[in-house]
Amino acid sequence: MPVYSMTGYASAQHSTASSGSDTDAKASATSRLGLEIRSVNSRFLDLSFKLPEELRQHEPALREQLVRQLKRGKVEVRAAIESGGQSVVSDPSSRLLQRLNALQDSVRVWLPEAGPLSVADVLRLSSNESAGSKGWEEHILPLAQTAVDALISAREREGSRLAVMLMDRISQLRALAAKSVPLIPQLVAQQRQRFLDRWQEAMALTNGATLPEAARDRALAEATAFAIRIDVAEEITRIDSHLDELERLITKGGEIGKRLDFLIQELHREANTMGSKSAALELTHISVDMKVLIEQMREQVQNIE
Numbered sequence: 001m002p003v004y005s006m007t008g009y010a011s012a013q014h015s016t017a018s019s020g021s022d023t024d025a026k027a028s029a030t031s032r033l034g035l036e037i038r039s040v041n042s043r044f045l046d047l048s049f050k051l052p053e054e055l056r057q058h059e060p061a062l063r064e065q066l067v068r069q070l071k072r073g074k075v076e077v078r079a080a081i082e083s084g085g086q087s088v089v090s091d092p093s094s095r096l097l098q099r100l101n102a103l104q105d106s107v108r109v110w111l112p113e114a115g116p117l118s119v120a121d122v123l124r125l126s127s128n129e130s131a132g133s134k135g136w137e138e139h140i141l142p143l144a145q146t147a148v149d150a151l152i153s154a155r156e157r158e159g160s161r162l163a164v165m166l167m168d169r170i171s172q173l174r175a176l177a178a179k180s181v182p183l184i185p186q187l188v189a190q191q192r193q194r195f196l197d198r199w200q201e202a203m204a205l206t207n208g209a210t211l212p213e214a215a216r217d218r219a220l221a222e223a224t225a226f227a228i229r230i231d232v233a234e235e236i237t238r239i240d241s242h243l244d245e246l247e248r249l250i251t252k253g254g255e256i257g258k259r260l261d262f263l264i265q266e267l268h269r270e271a272n273t274m275g276s277k278s279a280a281l282e283l284t285h286i287s288v289d290m291k292v293l294i295e296q297m298r299e300q301v302q303n304i305e
Helices: 051-067 095-111 119-132 139-178 183-204 213-228 233-252 257-277 281-301
Strands: 008-018 029-040 045-050 073-085
Touching: 008 139, 029 139, 029 213, 045 051, 045 139, 051 073, 051 139, 095 119, 139 183, 139 257, 233 257, 257 281
Parallel strands: 045 073
Antiparallel strands: 008 029, 029 073
């Protein structure tokens, strides 16, 4: 399966044309339903809708449609109905005029100071009724599916780019881990010998007294304990293991964002421990370089579904 980003954008439109007279082409008008879907990263699936009044009834069906196909992300759905064409004035029906007149009389019974409806008000209300009766219900869900398919494709393309970047950082981290492996036994031996040398220097200050066997054994034990404390071989092993799992998940694809995020946290913990135990400047530099790469991965993993 591919890797999906939670970031994406898609839009779709559907137009309907109607003609008022076969002999008058200027009377034709076009209405357009436009739908946009924007998506950014989020811990869970967070849907929001901004729909015109004519489409509010379709929000539950749209929500169900998106929940079936998207798993994570902050998703915003916008829809708009636009009327175009050279004739934007609709002819109000007699039934509508009667209804508006009755409503006006009812309102003015309670609000005598209310002004009468103007011609512009009547035409505007007539236009709203016409737009609301277009029967968009047969178009809204197929149009939304077109936009969702385009959004998923956009998220897949972005996810592919993120996967390539993550694989590159994994390769660099493997190289740094391999570079640090030969340093470990060398550093342990150096620290052990340095500890013994300092112990012997301290014993030499006792006016030439012979170093007791028990004291030598104690020095070796202390040197060994210190060498264990600075040995980062275990951290390197765990880093390699986490990198193997990261690579496996990215190759597998699907809903891997949360697991990737957990592994990134574990990687950072091991790199940080490796730096705190470091007894050589070169190993410290490797730890810092690792943490820089891991932080770059963390920022991008936040966008993966």
